[in-house]
Amino acid sequence: MAITLRDVVKRYSDRDGTQIAAVDGLTLEVPAGMCLGLLGPNGAGKSTTMRLLTAQSRADEGTIRVLGHDIPSEAKQARALMGVVPQTDNLDEELTVRQNLEVFARLYRVPRAGLREAVDRALEIAQLTGRAEARAVNLSGGMRRRLLVARGLVHSPRLVLLDEPTVGLDPQVRADLWGLIAGLRADGVTVLMSTHYIEEAERLADACALMSHGRVIANGTPAELIAEHAGDRVEEHEGPPDRLAEIEGLARRAGLPTRRTGPTVSVLRAERIPPSLGEALTNGHRVVRRAANLEDVFVVLTGETVE
Amino acid sequence: MSDTRLRRFEWAPVRGVWRRELALFGRYWTSTSFASIVEPTIYLLAFGFGFGSLVGHVAGYRYVDFVGTGVVASAALFTSVFPGMFNTYIRRTYQHSYDAVLAAPVDVHEVVAGEASWIAVKSGLFSCTPVLVALAFGLRPGPGVLVVPVFTTVTAAGFALFGIWASTVVPSINSFDYVISGVLTPLFLVAGTFFPVGGLPGWARMAAQVNPLYHCVELVRHAVFGFRPLADLGHLGALVLFAALMWALAVRGMRRRLID
Numbered sequence: 001m002a003i004t005l006r007d008v009v010k011r012y013s014d015r016d017g018t019q020i021a022a023v024d025g026l027t028l029e030v031p032a033g034m035c036l037g038l039l040g041p042n043g044a045g046k047s048t049t050m051r052l053l054t055a056q057s058r059a060d061e062g063t064i065r066v067l068g069h070d071i072p073s074e075a076k077q078a079r080a081l082m083g084v085v086p087q088t089d090n091l092d093e094e095l096t097v098r099q100n101l102e103v104f105a106r107l108y109r110v111p112r113a114g115l116r117e118a119v120d121r122a123l124e125i126a127q128l129t130g131r132a133e134a135r136a137v138n139l140s141g142g143m144r145r146r147l148l149v150a151r152g153l154v155h156s157p158r159l160v161l162l163d164e165p166t167v168g169l170d171p172q173v174r175a176d177l178w179g180l181i182a183g184l185r186a187d188g189v190t191v192l193m194s195t196h197y198i199e200e201a202e203r204l205a206d207a208c209a210l211m212s213h214g215r216v217i218a219n220g221t222p223a224e225l226i227a228e229h230a231g232d233r234v235e236e237h238e239g240p241p242d243r244l245a246e247i248e249g250l251a252r253r254a255g256l257p258t259r260r261t262g263p264t265v266s267v268l269r270a271e272r273i274p275p276s277l278g279e280a281l282t283n284g285h286r287v288v289r290r291a292a293n294l295e296d297v298f299v300v301l302t303g304e305t306v307e
Numbered sequence: 308m309s310d311t312r313l314r315r316f317e318w319a320p321v322r323g324v325w326r327r328e329l330a331l332f333g334r335y336w337t338s339t340s341f342a343s344i345v346e347p348t349i350y351l352l353a354f355g356f357g358f359g360s361l362v363g364h365v366a367g368y369r370y371v372d373f374v375g376t377g378v379v380a381s382a383a384l385f386t387s388v389f390p391g392m393f394n395t396y397i398r399r400t401y402q403h404s405y406d407a408v409l410a411a412p413v414d415v416h417e418v419v420a421g422e423a424s425w426i427a428v429k430s431g432l433f434s435c436t437p438v439l440v441a442l443a444f445g446l447r448p449g450p451g452v453l454v455v456p457v458f459t460t461v462t463a464a465g466f467a468l469f470g471i472w473a474s475t476v477v478p479s480i481n482s483f484d485y486v487i488s489g490v491l492t493p494l495f496l497v498a499g500t501f502f503p504v505g506g507l508p509g510w511a512r513m514a515a516q517v518n519p520l521y522h523c524v525e526l527v528r529h530a531v532f533g534f535r536p537l538a539d540l541g542h543l544g545a546l547v548l549f550a551a552l553m554w555a556l557a558v559r560g561m562r563r564r565l566i567d
Contacts, residue, residue: 012567054410057567076313076412084410090403092327099330107323107411
Protein backbone atom coordinates (compact mmCIF):
# COMPACT_ATOMS: atom_id res chain seq x y z
CA MET A 1 0.00 0.00 0.00
CA ALA A 2 1.30 3.46 -0.85
CA ILE A 3 -1.05 5.11 1.65
CA THR A 4 -2.88 3.65 4.63
CA LEU A 5 -5.12 5.67 6.92
CA ARG A 6 -6.83 3.81 9.76
CA ASP A 7 -9.57 5.28 11.98
CA VAL A 8 -8.07 8.75 11.65
CA VAL A 9 -9.71 11.60 13.55
CA LYS A 10 -8.75 15.26 13.32
CA ARG A 11 -10.62 17.78 15.44
CA TYR A 12 -10.43 21.55 15.32
CA SER A 13 -11.52 23.94 18.00
CA ASP A 14 -14.04 26.47 16.84
CA ARG A 15 -13.87 30.08 17.98
CA ASP A 16 -16.28 29.42 20.84
CA GLY A 17 -14.31 26.35 21.88
CA THR A 18 -16.58 23.66 20.46
CA GLN A 19 -14.75 20.80 18.80
CA ILE A 20 -15.44 20.02 15.17
CA ALA A 21 -14.14 16.83 13.58
CA ALA A 22 -12.94 17.68 10.07
CA VAL A 23 -11.85 14.07 9.65
CA ASP A 24 -13.93 11.65 11.68
CA GLY A 25 -12.90 8.01 11.61
CA LEU A 26 -11.34 7.95 8.17
CA THR A 27 -10.07 4.63 6.86
CA LEU A 28 -8.59 4.57 3.38
CA GLU A 29 -6.03 2.58 1.44
CA VAL A 30 -4.31 3.56 -1.78
CA PRO A 31 -2.45 0.70 -3.48
CA ALA A 32 0.83 1.54 -5.21
CA GLY A 33 0.47 2.56 -8.85
CA MET A 34 -3.19 3.51 -8.54
CA CYS A 35 -4.91 6.83 -9.17
CA LEU A 36 -7.47 7.26 -6.42
CA GLY A 37 -10.04 10.02 -6.70
CA LEU A 38 -11.11 11.46 -3.37
CA LEU A 39 -14.59 12.80 -4.00
CA GLY A 40 -16.79 14.80 -1.73
CA PRO A 41 -18.55 18.10 -1.25
CA ASN A 42 -16.81 21.13 0.21
CA GLY A 43 -16.09 20.56 3.88
CA ALA A 44 -16.05 16.78 3.57
CA GLY A 45 -12.48 16.68 4.89
CA LYS A 46 -10.53 16.18 1.65
CA SER A 47 -8.00 18.97 2.16
CA THR A 48 -7.51 18.07 5.82
CA THR A 49 -6.77 14.51 4.71
CA MET A 50 -4.10 15.84 2.34
CA ARG A 51 -2.51 17.89 5.12
CA LEU A 52 -2.55 14.89 7.45
CA LEU A 53 -0.53 12.92 4.90
CA THR A 54 2.28 15.52 4.90
CA ALA A 55 2.07 15.93 8.70
CA GLN A 56 1.20 19.61 8.29
CA SER A 57 -1.84 18.61 10.26
CA ARG A 58 -1.51 16.17 13.17
CA ALA A 59 -4.19 13.54 13.73
CA ASP A 60 -5.83 13.26 17.15
CA GLU A 61 -6.49 9.55 16.70
CA GLY A 62 -5.68 6.74 14.31
CA THR A 63 -2.62 5.67 12.33
CA ILE A 64 -1.24 6.91 9.03
CA ARG A 65 1.45 5.30 6.90
CA VAL A 66 2.83 6.72 3.66
CA LEU A 67 5.26 4.71 1.49
CA GLY A 68 6.24 2.56 4.45
CA HIS A 69 6.79 5.48 6.82
CA ASP A 70 4.78 6.28 9.93
CA ILE A 71 3.23 9.73 9.94
CA PRO A 72 4.04 12.04 11.66
CA SER A 73 7.14 10.43 13.24
CA GLU A 74 8.83 9.70 9.89
CA ALA A 75 7.04 12.37 7.91
CA LYS A 76 10.19 14.04 6.63
CA GLN A 77 11.28 10.78 5.01
CA ALA A 78 7.85 10.29 3.46
CA ARG A 79 7.68 13.88 2.21
CA ALA A 80 10.97 13.38 0.37
CA LEU A 81 9.32 10.62 -1.64
CA MET A 82 6.08 12.37 -2.50
CA GLY A 83 5.10 15.41 -4.48
CA VAL A 84 2.33 17.73 -3.32
CA VAL A 85 0.23 20.02 -5.49
CA PRO A 86 -1.77 22.25 -3.17
CA GLN A 87 -5.18 23.71 -3.79
CA THR A 88 -4.06 27.26 -3.01
CA ASP A 89 -1.58 28.75 -5.43
CA ASN A 90 1.55 29.33 -3.34
CA LEU A 91 4.11 29.91 -6.08
CA ASP A 92 6.87 32.36 -5.33
CA GLU A 93 5.65 35.24 -7.46
CA GLU A 94 8.88 37.18 -7.27
CA LEU A 95 10.93 34.34 -8.71
CA THR A 96 11.06 33.21 -12.30
CA VAL A 97 9.53 29.95 -13.45
CA ARG A 98 12.95 28.29 -13.48
CA GLN A 99 13.90 29.65 -10.05
CA ASN A 100 10.64 28.35 -8.56
CA LEU A 101 11.55 24.88 -9.79
CA GLU A 102 15.20 25.18 -8.74
CA VAL A 103 14.35 26.11 -5.17
CA PHE A 104 12.09 23.10 -4.80
CA ALA A 105 14.53 20.78 -6.55
CA ARG A 106 16.97 21.74 -3.78
CA LEU A 107 14.38 21.32 -1.05
CA TYR A 108 13.65 17.86 -2.44
CA ARG A 109 17.40 17.03 -2.34
CA VAL A 110 17.79 16.53 -6.09
CA PRO A 111 21.57 15.93 -6.45
CA ARG A 112 23.43 18.91 -7.84
CA ALA A 113 24.60 16.96 -10.89
CA GLY A 114 21.02 16.18 -11.94
CA LEU A 115 19.46 19.48 -10.93
CA ARG A 116 19.55 21.20 -14.29
CA GLU A 117 18.13 18.12 -15.99
CA ALA A 118 15.34 17.75 -13.40
CA VAL A 119 14.32 21.39 -13.79
CA ASP A 120 14.35 21.14 -17.60
CA ARG A 121 12.20 18.03 -17.42
CA ALA A 122 9.73 19.77 -15.10
CA LEU A 123 9.61 22.74 -17.47
CA GLU A 124 8.74 20.34 -20.28
CA ILE A 125 6.00 18.67 -18.23
CA ALA A 126 4.50 22.10 -17.56
CA GLN A 127 5.01 23.14 -21.20
CA LEU A 128 6.75 26.22 -19.89
CA THR A 129 10.18 25.75 -21.46
CA GLY A 130 9.68 28.92 -23.48
CA ARG A 131 8.66 30.89 -20.39
CA ALA A 132 11.41 29.65 -18.08
CA GLU A 133 12.76 33.15 -17.43
CA ALA A 134 9.36 34.80 -16.92
CA ARG A 135 8.43 35.76 -13.38
CA ALA A 136 5.64 33.66 -11.92
CA VAL A 137 3.56 36.78 -11.26
CA ASN A 138 3.35 37.38 -15.03
CA LEU A 139 1.96 33.94 -15.89
CA SER A 140 -1.66 33.26 -16.83
CA GLY A 141 -3.83 31.25 -14.45
CA GLY A 142 -3.41 28.09 -16.47
CA MET A 143 0.37 28.44 -16.66
CA ARG A 144 0.57 29.03 -12.91
CA ARG A 145 -1.38 25.84 -12.28
CA ARG A 146 0.89 23.87 -14.59
CA LEU A 147 3.93 25.29 -12.84
CA LEU A 148 2.43 24.36 -9.48
CA VAL A 149 1.99 20.78 -10.70
CA ALA A 150 5.50 20.69 -12.20
CA ARG A 151 6.96 21.97 -8.93
CA GLY A 152 5.50 18.93 -7.15
CA LEU A 153 7.03 16.62 -9.77
CA VAL A 154 10.52 18.10 -10.04
CA HIS A 155 12.06 15.24 -8.01
CA SER A 156 10.19 12.46 -9.89
CA PRO A 157 8.19 11.34 -6.83
CA ARG A 158 6.65 7.89 -6.49
CA LEU A 159 3.50 9.35 -4.99
CA VAL A 160 1.70 12.56 -5.88
CA LEU A 161 -0.99 14.31 -3.85
CA LEU A 162 -3.19 16.56 -5.96
CA ASP A 163 -5.61 18.75 -4.02
CA GLU A 164 -8.32 19.96 -6.40
CA PRO A 165 -5.86 20.21 -9.30
CA THR A 166 -8.17 21.90 -11.80
CA VAL A 167 -10.42 24.05 -9.63
CA GLY A 168 -11.34 27.32 -11.33
CA LEU A 169 -9.67 26.60 -14.67
CA ASP A 170 -10.87 26.94 -18.27
CA PRO A 171 -11.98 23.72 -19.97
CA GLN A 172 -8.92 23.78 -22.27
CA VAL A 173 -6.49 24.15 -19.37
CA ARG A 174 -8.33 21.47 -17.45
CA ALA A 175 -8.01 19.07 -20.40
CA ASP A 176 -4.27 19.86 -20.53
CA LEU A 177 -3.84 18.98 -16.89
CA TRP A 178 -5.88 15.83 -17.26
CA GLY A 179 -3.42 14.74 -19.94
CA LEU A 180 -0.59 15.42 -17.53
CA ILE A 181 -2.18 13.43 -14.71
CA ALA A 182 -3.02 10.55 -17.05
CA GLY A 183 0.67 10.56 -18.03
CA LEU A 184 1.71 10.17 -14.39
CA ARG A 185 -0.59 7.21 -13.98
CA ALA A 186 0.84 5.63 -17.12
CA ASP A 187 4.31 5.99 -15.60
CA GLY A 188 3.24 3.98 -12.56
CA VAL A 189 3.15 6.92 -10.14
CA THR A 190 0.63 6.57 -7.33
CA VAL A 191 -1.80 9.49 -7.39
CA LEU A 192 -4.21 10.63 -4.70
CA MET A 193 -6.40 13.33 -6.19
CA SER A 194 -9.12 15.17 -4.36
CA THR A 195 -11.76 16.77 -6.49
CA HIS A 196 -15.35 17.79 -6.48
CA TYR A 197 -15.52 17.62 -10.25
CA ILE A 198 -17.20 14.33 -11.00
CA GLU A 199 -16.01 14.26 -14.58
CA GLU A 200 -12.41 14.58 -13.45
CA ALA A 201 -12.71 11.53 -11.24
CA GLU A 202 -14.56 9.54 -13.91
CA ARG A 203 -11.87 10.23 -16.48
CA LEU A 204 -8.74 9.84 -14.41
CA ALA A 205 -9.36 7.69 -11.37
CA ASP A 206 -8.91 3.93 -11.24
CA ALA A 207 -10.96 4.00 -8.09
CA CYS A 208 -12.91 6.57 -6.13
CA ALA A 209 -13.52 7.09 -2.45
CA LEU A 210 -16.51 9.21 -1.63
CA MET A 211 -16.08 11.32 1.51
CA SER A 212 -18.75 12.95 3.57
CA HIS A 213 -18.50 14.45 7.07
CA GLY A 214 -14.90 13.36 7.44
CA ARG A 215 -15.17 9.71 6.52
CA VAL A 216 -15.35 7.48 3.47
CA ILE A 217 -18.93 6.47 2.82
CA ALA A 218 -18.38 4.46 -0.38
CA ASN A 219 -15.50 3.31 -2.51
CA GLY A 220 -14.80 1.31 -5.65
CA THR A 221 -14.18 1.87 -9.33
CA PRO A 222 -16.46 4.49 -10.90
CA ALA A 223 -18.36 1.70 -12.68
CA GLU A 224 -18.84 -0.26 -9.45
CA LEU A 225 -20.03 2.79 -7.57
CA ILE A 226 -22.50 3.66 -10.28
CA ALA A 227 -23.79 0.10 -10.54
CA GLU A 228 -24.16 -0.22 -6.78
CA HIS A 229 -25.71 3.12 -5.91
CA ALA A 230 -27.38 4.45 -9.07
CA GLY A 231 -28.00 1.35 -11.16
CA ASP A 232 -27.77 1.27 -14.91
CA ARG A 233 -30.29 3.77 -16.26
CA VAL A 234 -31.83 7.02 -15.10
CA GLU A 235 -35.11 8.64 -16.06
CA GLU A 236 -35.46 12.38 -15.74
CA HIS A 237 -39.00 13.66 -15.33
CA GLU A 238 -40.09 17.24 -15.89
CA GLY A 239 -43.04 19.06 -14.47
CA PRO A 240 -44.34 21.58 -11.92
CA PRO A 241 -43.17 21.20 -8.31
CA ASP A 242 -46.15 19.22 -7.02
CA ARG A 243 -45.78 16.73 -9.85
CA LEU A 244 -42.07 16.35 -9.07
CA ALA A 245 -42.94 15.70 -5.44
CA GLU A 246 -45.49 13.09 -6.54
CA ILE A 247 -42.89 11.33 -8.70
CA GLU A 248 -40.44 11.28 -5.82
CA GLY A 249 -43.10 9.70 -3.61
CA LEU A 250 -44.00 7.03 -6.16
CA ALA A 251 -40.37 6.14 -6.86
CA ARG A 252 -39.38 5.95 -3.23
CA ARG A 253 -42.33 3.73 -2.34
CA ALA A 254 -41.03 1.38 -5.04
CA GLY A 255 -37.59 1.47 -3.40
CA LEU A 256 -35.96 3.52 -6.13
CA PRO A 257 -33.59 6.35 -5.24
CA THR A 258 -34.32 9.79 -6.68
CA ARG A 259 -32.50 13.10 -6.88
CA ARG A 260 -33.47 16.59 -7.94
CA THR A 261 -31.62 17.69 -11.06
CA GLY A 262 -32.55 21.35 -11.32
CA PRO A 263 -36.10 21.54 -12.71
CA THR A 264 -36.40 17.76 -13.05
CA VAL A 265 -36.45 14.72 -10.83
CA SER A 266 -34.13 11.87 -11.73
CA VAL A 267 -35.27 8.38 -10.86
CA LEU A 268 -32.24 6.15 -10.49
CA ARG A 269 -32.13 2.40 -11.16
CA ALA A 270 -34.68 3.05 -13.87
CA GLU A 271 -34.06 -0.41 -15.29
CA ARG A 272 -35.98 -1.77 -12.29
CA ILE A 273 -39.09 0.36 -12.83
CA PRO A 274 -42.01 -2.04 -13.29
CA PRO A 275 -44.20 -1.24 -16.35
CA SER A 276 -47.18 -0.21 -14.20
CA LEU A 277 -45.11 2.32 -12.24
CA GLY A 278 -43.47 3.51 -15.45
CA GLU A 279 -46.84 4.67 -16.75
CA ALA A 280 -47.79 6.36 -13.50
CA LEU A 281 -44.49 8.19 -13.44
CA THR A 282 -44.61 9.31 -17.04
CA ASN A 283 -48.32 10.12 -17.18
CA GLY A 284 -48.00 11.47 -20.69
CA HIS A 285 -45.16 13.89 -19.84
CA ARG A 286 -41.77 14.06 -21.47
CA VAL A 287 -39.07 11.75 -20.07
CA VAL A 288 -35.36 11.89 -20.77
CA ARG A 289 -33.59 8.56 -20.43
CA ARG A 290 -29.84 8.47 -19.83
CA ALA A 291 -27.07 6.33 -18.37
CA ALA A 292 -26.44 6.62 -14.64
CA ASN A 293 -23.26 8.52 -13.78
CA LEU A 294 -21.00 9.24 -10.87
CA GLU A 295 -22.76 12.50 -10.15
CA ASP A 296 -25.92 10.55 -9.38
CA VAL A 297 -23.95 8.49 -6.87
CA PHE A 298 -22.40 11.61 -5.39
CA VAL A 299 -25.73 13.35 -4.80
CA VAL A 300 -27.55 10.25 -3.57
CA LEU A 301 -24.85 9.48 -1.04
CA THR A 302 -23.85 12.92 0.15
CA GLY A 303 -27.32 14.40 0.26
CA GLU A 304 -29.22 16.79 -1.92
CA THR A 305 -28.74 19.92 0.09
CA VAL A 306 -25.58 21.89 0.43
CA GLU A 307 -24.69 22.71 4.03
CA MET B 308 14.57 10.44 -4.63
CA SER B 309 16.79 8.02 -2.78
CA ASP B 310 15.77 6.62 0.59
CA THR B 311 18.73 8.09 2.47
CA ARG B 312 17.98 8.99 6.08
CA LEU B 313 17.16 12.62 6.62
CA ARG B 314 18.52 14.18 9.77
CA ARG B 315 16.59 16.34 12.17
CA PHE B 316 18.44 19.38 10.97
CA GLU B 317 19.47 19.55 7.34
CA TRP B 318 21.21 22.30 5.45
CA ALA B 319 19.29 21.82 2.21
CA PRO B 320 16.28 23.90 3.38
CA VAL B 321 18.61 26.66 4.56
CA ARG B 322 20.35 26.61 1.17
CA GLY B 323 16.90 26.66 -0.49
CA VAL B 324 15.96 29.86 1.37
CA TRP B 325 19.34 31.38 0.51
CA ARG B 326 18.93 30.43 -3.14
CA ARG B 327 15.66 32.32 -3.21
CA GLU B 328 16.97 35.33 -1.34
CA LEU B 329 20.11 35.58 -3.44
CA ALA B 330 17.99 35.54 -6.61
CA LEU B 331 15.92 38.42 -5.25
CA PHE B 332 18.95 40.22 -3.85
CA GLY B 333 20.37 40.28 -7.38
CA ARG B 334 17.50 42.62 -8.16
CA TYR B 335 17.34 44.90 -5.15
CA TRP B 336 20.93 45.13 -3.91
CA THR B 337 21.33 48.60 -5.37
CA SER B 338 18.47 50.06 -3.33
CA THR B 339 19.63 48.25 -0.17
CA SER B 340 23.15 49.57 -0.62
CA PHE B 341 21.86 53.07 -1.29
CA ALA B 342 19.80 53.08 1.91
CA SER B 343 22.56 51.58 4.03
CA ILE B 344 25.05 54.26 2.97
CA VAL B 345 22.82 57.31 2.72
CA GLU B 346 21.03 56.80 6.03
CA PRO B 347 24.08 56.84 8.32
CA THR B 348 25.49 59.69 6.27
CA ILE B 349 22.43 61.74 7.08
CA TYR B 350 22.58 60.73 10.76
CA LEU B 351 26.21 61.74 10.94
CA LEU B 352 25.62 64.99 9.14
CA ALA B 353 22.61 65.89 11.25
CA PHE B 354 23.75 64.65 14.67
CA GLY B 355 27.49 64.86 14.14
CA PHE B 356 27.53 68.41 12.94
CA GLY B 357 24.26 69.55 14.48
CA PHE B 358 24.70 68.14 17.98
CA GLY B 359 28.43 67.82 17.62
CA SER B 360 28.82 71.56 17.42
CA LEU B 361 27.01 71.80 20.79
CA VAL B 362 28.54 68.93 22.70
CA GLY B 363 31.86 68.27 21.05
CA HIS B 364 32.84 65.25 23.18
CA VAL B 365 30.73 62.58 24.85
CA ALA B 366 31.98 59.90 27.24
CA GLY B 367 35.50 60.59 26.07
CA TYR B 368 34.75 60.29 22.35
CA ARG B 369 34.29 62.92 19.65
CA TYR B 370 30.51 63.14 19.29
CA VAL B 371 30.64 62.27 15.59
CA ASP B 372 32.62 59.11 16.47
CA PHE B 373 30.17 58.32 19.26
CA VAL B 374 27.21 58.48 16.88
CA GLY B 375 29.07 56.88 13.98
CA THR B 376 29.65 53.74 16.05
CA GLY B 377 26.26 53.91 17.77
CA VAL B 378 24.17 53.86 14.63
CA VAL B 379 25.84 50.61 13.58
CA ALA B 380 23.73 48.91 16.23
CA SER B 381 20.52 50.66 15.24
CA ALA B 382 21.15 49.68 11.62
CA ALA B 383 21.57 46.09 12.79
CA LEU B 384 18.26 46.38 14.65
CA PHE B 385 16.13 47.87 11.91
CA THR B 386 17.53 45.92 8.95
CA SER B 387 16.84 42.66 10.79
CA VAL B 388 13.68 43.14 12.79
CA PHE B 389 11.60 44.57 9.93
CA PRO B 390 12.30 41.75 7.45
CA GLY B 391 11.81 39.33 10.35
CA MET B 392 8.37 40.75 11.10
CA PHE B 393 6.95 41.74 7.75
CA ASN B 394 8.55 39.31 5.29
CA THR B 395 7.74 36.26 7.35
CA TYR B 396 4.23 37.51 8.13
CA ILE B 397 3.49 38.18 4.46
CA ARG B 398 5.03 34.91 3.33
CA ARG B 399 3.08 32.94 5.88
CA THR B 400 -0.36 34.51 5.67
CA TYR B 401 -0.67 36.07 2.21
CA GLN B 402 1.68 34.05 0.01
CA HIS B 403 1.38 30.71 1.88
CA SER B 404 5.03 30.10 0.98
CA TYR B 405 5.73 28.09 4.12
CA ASP B 406 2.83 25.73 3.47
CA ALA B 407 4.48 24.92 0.15
CA VAL B 408 7.91 24.44 1.72
CA LEU B 409 6.61 22.30 4.59
CA ALA B 410 5.02 19.87 2.13
CA ALA B 411 8.60 19.15 1.01
CA PRO B 412 11.06 17.39 3.35
CA VAL B 413 11.52 20.54 5.42
CA ASP B 414 10.66 21.15 9.08
CA VAL B 415 9.63 24.39 10.72
CA HIS B 416 12.93 24.90 12.57
CA GLU B 417 14.79 24.63 9.27
CA VAL B 418 12.59 27.30 7.69
CA VAL B 419 13.25 29.58 10.66
CA ALA B 420 16.99 28.86 10.45
CA GLY B 421 17.00 29.69 6.73
CA GLU B 422 15.09 32.95 7.06
CA ALA B 423 16.91 34.15 10.17
CA SER B 424 20.40 33.27 8.93
CA TRP B 425 19.90 35.12 5.66
CA ILE B 426 18.55 38.21 7.40
CA ALA B 427 21.31 38.07 10.01
CA VAL B 428 24.17 37.86 7.52
CA LYS B 429 22.77 40.49 5.19
CA SER B 430 21.91 42.85 8.03
CA GLY B 431 25.20 42.09 9.83
CA LEU B 432 27.21 43.14 6.80
CA PHE B 433 25.16 46.12 5.72
CA SER B 434 24.90 47.56 9.20
CA CYS B 435 28.70 48.03 9.18
CA THR B 436 28.42 50.74 6.54
CA PRO B 437 28.10 53.56 9.14
CA VAL B 438 31.68 52.76 10.19
CA LEU B 439 32.80 53.26 6.60
CA VAL B 440 30.87 56.51 6.41
CA ALA B 441 32.35 57.62 9.72
CA LEU B 442 35.83 57.04 8.28
CA ALA B 443 35.04 59.83 5.86
CA PHE B 444 34.10 61.95 8.89
CA GLY B 445 37.49 61.37 10.45
CA LEU B 446 36.97 58.20 12.52
CA ARG B 447 40.28 56.46 13.25
CA PRO B 448 39.38 52.92 14.40
CA GLY B 449 41.65 50.33 16.01
CA PRO B 450 42.16 46.82 14.62
CA GLY B 451 39.13 45.55 16.57
CA VAL B 452 36.92 47.11 13.91
CA LEU B 453 37.43 43.98 11.83
CA VAL B 454 35.26 41.89 14.17
CA VAL B 455 32.37 44.37 14.18
CA PRO B 456 30.52 42.27 11.53
CA VAL B 457 30.52 39.35 13.97
CA PHE B 458 28.77 41.43 16.64
CA THR B 459 26.27 42.94 14.23
CA THR B 460 25.45 39.52 12.80
CA VAL B 461 24.77 38.03 16.23
CA THR B 462 22.63 41.06 17.11
CA ALA B 463 20.78 40.87 13.79
CA ALA B 464 20.15 37.15 14.29
CA GLY B 465 18.51 37.88 17.63
CA PHE B 466 16.33 40.66 16.27
CA ALA B 467 15.43 38.75 13.08
CA LEU B 468 14.23 35.89 15.31
CA PHE B 469 12.43 38.36 17.55
CA GLY B 470 10.68 39.70 14.41
CA ILE B 471 9.74 36.20 13.29
CA TRP B 472 8.36 35.45 16.73
CA ALA B 473 6.42 38.76 16.75
CA SER B 474 4.94 37.85 13.35
CA THR B 475 3.43 34.73 14.91
CA VAL B 476 1.96 36.64 17.84
CA VAL B 477 0.26 39.57 16.10
CA PRO B 478 -3.34 38.98 15.03
CA SER B 479 -2.98 41.17 11.93
CA ILE B 480 -0.31 43.06 10.04
CA ASN B 481 -1.52 46.37 11.52
CA SER B 482 -0.69 45.14 15.01
CA PHE B 483 3.01 45.55 14.22
CA ASP B 484 2.46 49.20 15.20
CA TYR B 485 2.33 48.07 18.82
CA VAL B 486 5.65 46.28 18.43
CA ILE B 487 7.31 49.16 16.60
CA SER B 488 6.18 51.97 18.90
CA GLY B 489 5.95 49.99 22.11
CA VAL B 490 9.09 47.86 21.87
CA LEU B 491 11.46 48.92 19.12
CA THR B 492 11.44 52.69 19.64
CA PRO B 493 12.36 52.46 23.35
CA LEU B 494 15.02 49.84 22.56
CA PHE B 495 16.43 52.12 19.91
CA LEU B 496 16.53 55.19 22.15
CA VAL B 497 17.74 53.65 25.41
CA ALA B 498 20.78 51.91 23.96
CA GLY B 499 23.47 54.55 24.17
CA THR B 500 23.31 55.31 20.47
CA PHE B 501 22.90 59.10 20.56
CA PHE B 502 23.63 59.76 24.23
CA PRO B 503 25.41 57.70 26.89
CA VAL B 504 23.23 55.48 29.04
CA GLY B 505 25.29 56.53 32.07
CA GLY B 506 23.54 59.90 32.23
CA LEU B 507 20.07 58.37 32.54
CA PRO B 508 18.14 57.83 35.79
CA GLY B 509 18.83 54.58 37.62
CA TRP B 510 15.76 52.70 36.41
CA ALA B 511 16.59 53.54 32.78
CA ARG B 512 20.18 52.36 33.30
CA MET B 513 18.79 49.09 34.63
CA ALA B 514 16.47 48.83 31.63
CA ALA B 515 19.41 49.33 29.28
CA GLN B 516 21.08 46.25 30.77
CA VAL B 517 18.29 44.04 29.43
CA ASN B 518 18.27 45.84 26.08
CA PRO B 519 20.23 43.68 23.60
CA LEU B 520 20.87 46.75 21.51
CA TYR B 521 22.76 48.40 24.37
CA HIS B 522 25.14 45.44 24.48
CA CYS B 523 25.66 45.70 20.74
CA VAL B 524 26.38 49.43 20.98
CA GLU B 525 28.96 48.85 23.70
CA LEU B 526 30.62 46.01 21.80
CA VAL B 527 30.89 47.97 18.58
CA ARG B 528 32.33 51.00 20.36
CA HIS B 529 34.84 48.91 22.25
CA ALA B 530 35.81 47.06 19.08
CA VAL B 531 36.54 50.34 17.36
CA PHE B 532 38.24 52.15 20.27
CA GLY B 533 39.68 49.30 22.33
CA PHE B 534 38.22 46.18 23.96
CA ARG B 535 37.47 45.79 27.66
CA PRO B 536 37.74 41.99 27.68
CA LEU B 537 35.68 41.09 30.74
CA ALA B 538 32.84 43.53 30.10
CA ASP B 539 32.78 42.69 26.39
CA LEU B 540 32.54 38.97 27.07
CA GLY B 541 29.47 39.81 29.13
CA HIS B 542 28.01 41.93 26.33
CA LEU B 543 28.60 39.18 23.77
CA GLY B 544 27.12 36.61 26.14
CA ALA B 545 23.98 38.77 26.51
CA LEU B 546 23.59 38.95 22.72
CA VAL B 547 24.04 35.19 22.30
CA LEU B 548 21.56 34.53 25.10
CA PHE B 549 19.06 36.89 23.49
CA ALA B 550 19.41 35.15 20.11
CA ALA B 551 19.03 31.70 21.72
CA LEU B 552 15.90 32.73 23.58
CA MET B 553 14.40 34.29 20.46
CA TRP B 554 15.24 31.14 18.47
CA ALA B 555 13.21 29.04 20.87
CA LEU B 556 10.26 31.46 20.77
CA ALA B 557 10.36 31.92 16.99
CA VAL B 558 10.41 28.17 16.29
CA ARG B 559 7.63 27.52 18.76
CA GLY B 560 5.52 30.36 17.38
CA MET B 561 5.97 29.33 13.78
CA ARG B 562 5.20 25.71 14.61
CA ARG B 563 2.00 26.78 16.32
CA ARG B 564 0.96 28.81 13.28
CA LEU B 565 1.99 26.39 10.53
CA ILE B 566 1.25 22.92 11.91
CA ASP B 567 -2.24 22.23 13.23
